[in-house]
Amino acid sequence: MALDSPINYASIYAAVTANLKKAGLPRDGVQLTFHLSPGTPAMVVIWIILSKTRFPAQLIQTSREQGLESVDFSFDLASDFLPEFLQRTEDRIARLTQGGVAPEFSKIIHRSTAVRQQIDMARRIAVLDVPVLVLGETGTGKELFAEAIHAASRRAGKEFVAVNCGAISRELASSELFGHRRGAFTGAVTDRKGHFLEANGGTLFLDEVGDLPPDAQVRLLRVLQTGEVMPLGASKAIKVDVRVVAATHRDLAADVVTGRFREDLFHRLAVGMLHLPPLREREHDTALLIDHFLAQINADARGCPEAQEKKLSANARKILLSHAWPGNVRELYHTLVRASIWSPGPTIDAEDARAALLHIQRPEENILGRPLTQGFDLKELLDEVARDYVVRALQQSGDKKSAAAELLGFPNYQTLGNWMKRLGVESTD
Numbered sequence: 001m002a003l004d005s006p007i008n009y010a011s012i013y014a015a016v017t018a019n020l021k022k023a024g025l026p027r028d029g030v031q032l033t034f035h036l037s038p039g040t041p042a043m044v045v046i047w048i049i050l051s052k053t054r055f056p057a058q059l060i061q062t063s064r065e066q067g068l069e070s071v072d073f074s075f076d077l078a079s080d081f082l083p084e085f086l087q088r089t090e091d092r093i094a095r096l097t098q099g100g101v102a103p104e105f106s107k108i109i110h111r112s113t114a115v116r117q118q119i120d121m122a123r124r125i126a127v128l129d130v131p132v133l134v135l136g137e138t139g140t141g142k143e144l145f146a147e148a149i150h151a152a153s154r155r156a157g158k159e160f161v162a163v164n165c166g167a168i169s170r171e172l173a174s175s176e177l178f179g180h181r182r183g184a185f186t187g188a189v190t191d192r193k194g195h196f197l198e199a200n201g202g203t204l205f206l207d208e209v210g211d212l213p214p215d216a217q218v219r220l221l222r223v224l225q226t227g228e229v230m231p232l233g234a235s236k237a238i239k240v241d242v243r244v245v246a247a248t249h250r251d252l253a254a255d256v257v258t259g260r261f262r263e264d265l266f267h268r269l270a271v272g273m274l275h276l277p278p279l280r281e282r283e284h285d286t287a288l289l290i291d292h293f294l295a296q297i298n299a300d301a302r303g304c305p306e307a308q309e310k311k312l313s314a315n316a317r318k319i320l321l322s323h324a325w326p327g328n329v330r331e332l333y334h335t336l337v338r339a340s341i342w343s344p345g346p347t348i349d350a351e352d353a354r355a356a357l358l359h360i361q362r363p364e365e366n367i368l369g370r371p372l373t374q375g376f377d378l379k380e381l382l383d384e385v386a387r388d389y390v391v392r393a394l395q396q397s398g399d400k401k402s403a404a405a406e407l408l409g410f411p412n413y414q415t416l417g418n419w420m421k422r423l424g425v426e427s428t429d
């Protein structure tokens, strides 16, 4: 096993754990033994920590005088230290979160327990200054959560830099994030600071982190491990103090399995992890968001001479409530903006709502012509088709479940109810 240095704790830890994992350890039926005597003091420390945590092992030492001895001492991290450590952390969180919810979390409009739980977790993670990974479909509020975490953290007054990794070209990803020196590559005519240094002292929000190319993943891992950035073409690393909040709509755990995303980076980023549920899984949030956004749209329009205060008719509301919202909160907001602009009178009626929704159906999205590329999910596609028909049947039947069930060829309305629950379709029937 090659080591950078026999006294470098980080490299000993990385090398040993990588080798043990490669050997498929720990594993049932295999009793591990670590020999403490031949190593440097740094190695002994790492062996002891690993034996008491990730790789339970028996410890032995040897000497000319005593021969082989088992090294035994009671040191149980879980029961001896963790409770005390956690209690200290709890106290700190309680101190830091005194005074109610940070106002930035109040921007996250919700009534559902699912979102409330994620806010509670985000508040606790915010004060710990650890990396956070926010998972959720597009438009579920990942960036909104990242901003709130920043605002509720000790970095609040410092920079919040948001970068969409999916929008950077693969060739330029490393230079955009970590910077470059003039002449580092063709086209590098001036020095570039890079987003990490721009966010120094604050928070860097890496949206669509799953789209980072492999070389940028390696560099990001190194920054997280060492707290230092090495711009392309530079000869010296620069210390940075940046908290990373990453987000993705991809199934990152599946990307780790296929090798598309580095497992070690995944673990580094996912110290705190949030799962934002799609709108269809947030009971009653859609109704609340409709009212909130409509009030906001009306407030924004106030002052324009030709603007009218808009209201939603009961039928228009029903249509919006039963839509599947594949684009989640963002799509809901834009649909309301369109509906309020297009409705000629002060009331947005069913027709206006339908027209605003129809606007986003893209004819080129032929359901039979989707490319079989990574991320394709046949079950999700079939659910999409089912959702579309269920919503249409409900609309056509005036939201009467029995009639809608008949239209769909279901034996009874309970069957429709089961489908709606599974597909996350709401109804007001």
Ligand SMILES: Nc1ncnc2c1ncn2[C@@H]1O[C@H](COP(=O)(O)OP(=O)(O)OP(=O)(O)O)[C@@H](O)[C@H]1O
Pocket (backbone or CB within 6 Å): 107, 108, 109, 110, 136, 137, 138, 139, 140, 141, 142, 143, 144, 145, 207, 249, 329, 330, 333
């Ligand atoms: N719970 C919410 N309350 C109020 N506004 C919300 C909520 N969730 C999302 N939004 C708004 O919806 C829009 C989309 O949210 P945001 O950009 O945070 O989503 P995202 O998950 O980061 O999207 P993407 O995956 O496309 O990057 C934003 O304008 C945001 O302010």
